[in-house]
Amino acid sequence: MHARHIFLSAIAALVGGVLACVAASAIAAPDKIDPAADAKAFQKYFTDKFPQVKFEDFVNGPYSMNEDMRKQWEEKEQFPPYEFSLEAGKEVFATPFGNGKTYADCFPNGGLGIRQNYPYFDEKEGKVVTLELALNRCREANGEAPYSYVDDEMASLTAYMAFTSRGKPFDIKIPNDPRALQAYENGKRYFYTRRGQLNFSCATCHVQSPGERIRAEVLAPALGILNAMPIYRSEWSGMGTISRRLVTCNSQTRAVPLEPQSDEYRDLEYFLSYVSNGLPISGPGARP
Template identity: 75%
Template sequence: MAALAAILAALATSLLSSAQPAGSADRPDPVAEAAAFRNYFVKKFPDVKLEEFVNGPYALNQDMRRQWQEIDQFPPYEFSLEKGKELFATPFRNGKTYADCFPASGVGIRQNYPYFDASEGKVVTLELALNRCREANGESALRYVGDAMAALTAYMAFTSRGKPFDIKIPDDPRALEAYQNGKRYFYTRRGQLNFSCATCHVQYPGEHMRAEVLAPALGILNAMPIYRSEWGGMGTISRRLTTCNSQIRGLPLEPQSEEYRDLEYYLSYLSNGLPISGPGARP
């Protein structure tokens, strides 16, 4: 609890300092914050190897881990992975494909998303980039919580498996503001249950909420998108964020709203250096 209190105290200090002018001596330090965040989980779970945190509850609960390893011999997400590969290669009506929209033809780049786009001053996630690609080529946008988006991101994640998250915060006050906004959302309580994201994923990872074992926030996005047994299918990051709000009896935001994109930016940055393990599977 002392370590948690230290994190929350650092959060409060950094939130206050975010109102200071750029270049202030009190300017938030994401590098130091990420190190403290990581150290908190390493100390909380000393028997868990750092890279194992990307496996969520399976890294914390040995019985669940054994069941997962058996299931993963015939991955439940395999159908979505194949569909995503097919969709990715299928030409748009103008003859171009998703590969024309991304560096390295879209292969092995998942670890670089989300990123801060200086030209528009906003965070761009992989899901947003995929729909922008579609719209730039005369196609309609996909539903952010739909199966097709889940399949596409599953395929792109699979091509990056093992590559470490490499999220940048450029020397731009707007990028730091996006990081701060994501952090603020992560720690803000909401909904009828008065929970924040941190309530479950910083304070109580490894504990049960109903039948679910709560995952640690460290590495939580590395396994996305995920197949969830309760969904009976694959789910995008957008789907997970909206369902989390619903589960605490809060009002979900619009998928890919600025708050959700900034939250994804913040959480991804904190997991820099941990490997991409998606697509994943959870109960």
């Protein structure tokens, strides 16, 4: 009864494009941006829908919801397919740029164990900065050409940085700045807005239907979905960054993908990471 009520509220939130304050809808005014209440309701929706899934396990995507697949994954994790990418990332990370500086010089704590703090809102720029974006800015600041956001080099680097942050809970901050709140809100709107020929929103698959099959694949829950990034996908026979994942999500629903690291994608990543606050970084991950 209770679960059903929450589900219906969620749908109402989707359709109306108003705040998805499912549990808190009675107390929060519908047009007030309240990320903390959102995150609480978002997480409660998933824990109510999947009472048998342990909270930390949501970062394991479809493997948290399907026993047969989980076994195959555990078998693969014995010697994971992202191993080579991870090693390449470690090497590249330590290799100095032409000017002698390294990635470590661009990041707090030398870039290690900090994945959980990205994306963050840069109050000087007034925009969201993702890890992939920060890496390319670091390259450009040191006279190097930026990497493609969807190719192996970026995936290797983020794989290594995620690996050094494994187990650290997402700790995304939204400063008390109307621009930050707006960026969050924009990301959220993007997440719940239907688009493309299939008229799917991100939420259609990853909020309404996680654990269900879409054609042959089992859908991952939106909660914790970025914690495992970047991922080795068997379907790709290779690694993919968050940018690559978002672009393919759009094209799979026959929508027009945006430019990687466009404002919309950055805001989307901000929203999606924030509502997974508290869940541990598990990347790099392996997925079908």
